[in-house]
Amino acid sequence: MLWWKRRDNAVSWKAARQRAARGAAYLDAVDPGWYRHVDLRRLELADGTACVLGQRYGSFLLGLGRSGLLNLSSAPLHSLSPVDYGFLCVQHVDAEVQARDYALLNQAWREEIRQRLVQEVLEAATEGLAKLASSAYECEPNATAK
Template identity: 35%
Template sequence: MTTAEICVQAGAKLLDRNRPGWEREIDLHEMDVSDPWRCPLAQLFGSYTEGLDRLDVNDSMVFGFESGRADYSDLTFAWRELITERRTSA
């Protein structure tokens, strides 16, 4: 498992606890983790910073919401893969 996948798994678990069914609300064609208005948090909470506040997240890199541990392109790919997998297995 890549670093991006590990971080995204952690972010997905956090979202599962706080917003069940979140994966159905994400527009995969628009999603871009590097864009604070098109990232998963923005799509779910209106903006990246609002999402961090609502989830009480201090280290967004741990949860795959920001680069640092993995590149933005790798994070976006990992989020898309996870969401697609969940949607097809549901």
């Protein structure tokens, strides 16, 4: 069975969320900070240059290889399904179903990316506050203060 046909995926919000979460977690492991390279306003998974992999790596096909999703070595069974990881819509269904799947995936990926951006801001703010509190604690008291 070919790598992109490994599994039939249901087209639903729940399935799109699960697939995008799986893909985002994969990218977190192989390319930390990948989400900083994706413009949410341009994000369109049906477009090979505006999709997650396209925006990060230049094109969908380049992204498959550079992210390690597609392995063209002597062991191609180790390639991962871009459908299962939310980078590609379900295959072998009519165009309406594919369009719905892409619409759901676009929204699911936006949520995954927003979550990471918000988490990054919160972590930076927490770190900044901790440094500020630490430096304020270490300052000499004002000798003129009464």
